[in-house]
Amino acid sequence: MSHTDYKAGIANGLMLAFLLPLSALAGGGSIGAVYTMSHAVVGNSILVFDRDPVGKLTPAGEFDTGGLGTGAGLGNQGGVILDPANRWLFVVNAGSDDISVFAIDEDGLTLVDREPSGGENPVSLTVISPSVGTTETAACWAIVSHDDRFTYTTNAGSGTISGYRVGFDGSLALFDANGRTGDTDKDSGPLDMAFSNDGRNLYTLNGQSDTFGVVKVKDKGGLPA
Numbered sequence: 227m228s229h230t231d232y233k234a235g236i237a238n239g240l241m242l243a244f245l246l247p248l249s250a251l252a253g254g255g256s257i258g259a260v261y262t263m264s265h266a267v268v269g270n271s272i273l274v275f276d277r278d279p280v281g282k283l284t285p286a287g288e289f290d291t292g293g294l295g296t297g298a299g300l301g302n303q304g305g306v307i308l309d310p311a312n313r314w315l316f317v318v319n320a321g322s323d324d325i326s327v328f329a330i331d332e333d334g335l336t337l338v339d340r341e342p343s344g345g346e347n348p349v350s351l352t353v354i355s356p357s358v359g360t361t362e363t364a365a366c367w368a369i370v371s372h373d374d375r376f377t378y379t380t381n382a383g384s385g386t387i388s389g390y391r392v393g394f395d396g397s398l399a400l401f402d403a404n405g406r407t408g409d410t411d412k413d414s415g416p417l418d419m420a421f422s423n424d425g426r427n428l429y430t431l432n433g434q435s436d437t438f439g440v441v442k443v444k445d446k447g448g449l450p451a
Contacts, residue, residue, distance in 0.1 A: 260283055267297040272288065292326055313330060378449075
């Protein structure tokens with residue numbers, strides 16, 4: 227596959243999300259889709275590519291996020307993410323400090339929400355779905371629970387984790403009004419997160435303190451104080 231064909235679509239970093247929709251198995255040459263973002267200063271957008279059985283990509287549309295990019299690479303992963311059920315796509319708009327959420331259907335993407343990130347220059351998530359502010363500083367990474375009911379973001383500047391409930395329509399609501407669902411310590415600088423296989427533990431990579439952290443997830447999605 228020629229990288230030149232898709233250079234414009236992924237020039238701003240490997241912020242990709244892959245989808246294998248059930249509907250794609252029924253026909254056409256496509257078995258799934260790949261999503262990335264333009265990260266353009268004048269208006270961020272999602273670039274969609276159809277993926278065929280051998281991995282070849284074909285441009286399949288562009289969808290405005292309603293937010294702005296910075297025009298430069300973010301040096302990140304997770305700037306564009308899918309929920310585990312492939313119903314929602316989440317994207318960061320680093321130039322306008324907000325998050326956009328898209329619903330995924332057979333016709334493409336539909337923008338359903340856009341909310342402040344609560345920090346400056348957000349770079350990573352696990353969602354393009356309705357976005358809601360964290361009220362914290364430097365939201366950096368987001369992840370969705372295995373059952374699609376909750377999402378969490380690390381706040382590198384605050385040393386905290388913000389948790390949200392995910393509505394059936396993709397809307398987000400903070401667990402805690404102050405945005406502090408969990409703490410990783412003030413000088414920890416949490417960057418990335420991952421769930422254990424059973425979804426009961428949430429692990430953080432703390433860039434400032436060079437440590438890993440683990441937090442037990444409660445039955446209703448809350449984190450220990």
